[in-house]
Amino acid sequence: MKILNMLVPMTIEGLKVTLGVFLVTLVFAIPLAVVVALLRRSNNRAISGVTATYIYIMRGTPLLLQLMFIFFGFHFVPVIGYAFSRFQAIYIAFILNYTAYFAEIFRGGINSIDLGQYEAAKVLGMSKPFTFIKVILPQVIKNVLPAIGNEVITLVKDTSLVYILGASDILKAAKSVSNVYSAFSPYVMIALVYLAIVAVLTKLLSNIERRYNYYR
Amino acid sequence: MSLIVDKISKAFGDVKVFEQISFTVEPSEIVCIKGKSGEGKTTLLRCMNNLETVDSGSILINGLDISKEKDNSRVGQEIGLVFQGYNLFPHLSVMENLRIAPVFLKKMTNEEIDERARELIDTLEINGKEDMYPYQLSGGQKQRVAIARACMLDPSVLCFDEPTSALDYETTKQISIIIRRLAATGMSIVIVTHDEQFVKEIAERVIVLKDQGIIEIDRVEL
Numbered sequence: 046m047k048i049l050n051m052l053v054p055m056t057i058e059g060l061k062v063t064l065g066v067f068l069v070t071l072v073f074a075i076p077l078a079v080v081v082a083l084l085r086r087s088n089n090r091a092i093s094g095v096t097a098t099y100i101y102i103m104r105g106t107p108l109l110l111q112l113m114f115i116f117f118g119f120h121f122v123p124v125i126g127y128a129f130s131r132f133q134a135i136y137i138a139f140i141l142n143y144t145a146y147f148a149e150i151f152r153g154g155i156n157s158i159d160l161g162q163y164e165a166a167k168v169l170g171m172s173k174p175f176t177f178i179k180v181i182l183p184q185v186i187k188n189v190l191p192a193i194g195n196e197v198i199t200l201v202k203d204t205s206l207v208y209i210l211g212a213s214d215i216l217k218a219a220k221s222v223s224n225v226y227s228a229f230s231p232y233v234m235i236a237l238v239y240l241a242i243v244a245v246l247t248k249l250l251s252n253i254e255r256r257y258n259y260y261r
Numbered sequence: 262m263s264l265i266v267d268k269i270s271k272a273f274g275d276v277k278v279f280e281q282i283s284f285t286v287e288p289s290e291i292v293c294i295k296g297k298s299g300e301g302k303t304t305l306l307r308c309m310n311n312l313e314t315v316d317s318g319s320i321l322i323n324g325l326d327i328s329k330e331k332d333n334s335r336v337g338q339e340i341g342l343v344f345q346g347y348n349l350f351p352h353l354s355v356m357e358n359l360r361i362a363p364v365f366l367k368k369m370t371n372e373e374i375d376e377r378a379r380e381l382i383d384t385l386e387i388n389g390k391e392d393m394y395p396y397q398l399s400g401g402q403k404q405r406v407a408i409a410r411a412c413m414l415d416p417s418v419l420c421f422d423e424p425t426s427a428l429d430y431e432t433t434k435q436i437s438i439i440i441r442r443l444a445a446t447g448m449s450i451v452i453v454t455h456d457e458q459f460v461k462e463i464a465e466r467v468i469v470l471k472d473q474g475i476i477e478i479d480r481v482e483l
Contacts, residue, residue: 165348168310169362170337170414179361183352260351261396 048222052231055218056238062214064242066204070139071197077140078147079182085152096148103145109206112138116210131210139203146196154189155181187257194250201242215239263288263449264309264340264418269318269328271301271308278304280473281318286418291440291450293460296470302453303345305470306420309451310342322417334366340418341411345426347403349395349410355382356391358410366414374413381409385439401432408439412448419443421452425459437463 085096103111116134120127129137158181166176205216213221219235222228264286271278278301286292296302307313309320311327320327322339330336350358359378363369369377382388385405395403404424411419421440425433433456440463444450454460460467469476 159348161344161346161348162350164312165344165350167312167333168337168340168342169365169410170334171362171365172333175365179365180350187352260394 048226048228048230049234051225052218052222052234055213055221056215056235059213059215059218060238062207062212063201063204066135066139066207066214067201069136070143070200073136073140074143074147075193077144078151081144081148082151082155083177085148086155100145100148103142104149108138108142108203109209111142112206112209114138131212135207135210135212139200143196143200147193150189150192150196151185153192154185157188158184187260190250190254190257194247194254197250198243198246201246202239263290263322264451265319265321266309267319267321269308269315269320271304271313271315277473279470282470282475283318284468284475286449286451288417288447288449289444290465291444291452291463292466292468293464294451294453294468294470295455295460297455300470301473302455302470303422306342306422306451306453309418309420310340311336312342337362337416338366338368338414339416340420341414341416342420342422343404343407343411343424345422345424347395347407349403349406351395354392354394355387355398355406358395358406359413362410363413368414377413377415378409381412384442385409386435400427401429401435404428404432404436405439408443412443416448418449418451421450421454423454423456424452425454425456433459434462 081096081100084092085100087093087096112134115129115138116131119125119129119134162180162184163176166180171180204214207214208217208220215235215238219231222231266282266284268281268283270280270282282305284292294302294305304313308315309327311330311333315328318328325335325339327336327340350361353361356378359381360374363374363377364371382391385408387402387405387409390398390402390406395406398406408419424436424440428436437459440450440452452459452463
């Protein structure tokens with residue numbers, strides 16, 4: 046009971062961080078990823094090259110390292126020399142990292158659309174931006190939903206990495222309570238919280254997928 | 262004269278597809294383009310619809326040179342294409358497939374768009390399918406929707422790429438009737454096909470592509 050009395054309020058506070066990082070990352074990373082995917086497909090070699098390098102760095106280094114680099118290392122960078130606050134660094138690292146992963150998923154989704162769809166839109170006199178928004182993107186979203194869902198669930202668990210910058214998420218709450226009472230049970234309870242969040246998301250994602258099943 | 266193709270040439274790298282070919286199509290005329298596989302029938306149709314650029318020559322429709330026009334919307338209003346695979350938008354219903362281009366072009370009010378769509382749905386006998394999605398339609402129905410979609414902008418010239426390749430005899434006959442009905446409204450029809458029976462049934466004139474040029478232009482005795 047003592048454990049619960051300490052764990053519940055700390056978990057509620059921790060949830061604000063966990064869900065905050067999760068939501069901010071999704072809201073910014075998904076639209077940005079569509080833009081990055083388009084830039085990656087650009088015929089301009091400089092643009093596609095810079096985008097490919099960004100994706101390579103983000104996917105090629107651990108998110109933990111990126112968090113540390115942006116928080117601790119950024120003010121050592123010449124010219125920029127700016128120190129981000131703890132949460133600025135967390136949001137920037139998560140958004141940059143997840144944008145790269147989502148962008149590759151969107152790029153695969155865009156590549157999977159039949160060329161005939163673009164040609165049909167062209168002969169009907171539609172512009173490229175209109176074609177992308179009204180014809181291509183809705184089909185891409187349907188195709189990438191399962192892969193995006195996977196990443197969304199990974200993101201929930203990745204939020205636990207914020208401990209490295211001293212932010213108090215739900216895992217940190219479990220660790221603190223566990224240290225005070227020398228008990229393992231807080232970890233079990235927090236595992237159940239993660240499972241509950243993932244259960245809600247799984248249901249939500251399957252509902253979205255079902256909504257897109259109106260056509261084949 | 263609705264369509265004037267004047268001395269156009271096209272090559273992919275060193276491979277010449279056709280060279281200096283010219284022909285015209287009158288309003289209400291139905292012209293079939295025949296030729297063996299690889300003679301450039303589909304490439305010609307694609308050039309006429311600005312999906313490929315020509316290396317030289319011009320393609321004029323009502324004074325607009327399609328081969329030099331950069332604005333898709335202007336080309337789309339002069340010439341339409343019914344693709345071999347139809348290329349309907351799978352996420353849009355039949356009605357939405359019909360509405361999407363005129364909604365973008367903003368040349369008609371919503372009421373006019375709906376009225377035009379209803380008119381074409383009647384002409385093409387696809388009543389009752391308005392809310393269906395392409396996957397719910399048969400091959401013949403998909404083709405009618407593709408024709409209706411291409412006609413929404415009321416182009417002067419309508420092209421068909423192998424319209425009978427996936428259709429049975431009965432459906433082919435129905436498509437012939439529909440094509441004649443469209444031609445009767447003043448539309449010029451250009452059909453690429455290697456279906457001899459269909460050519461005999463529908464063509465008023467036949468153009469044969471061979472050895473990078475046109476070797477025959479026969480007026481068909483009806």
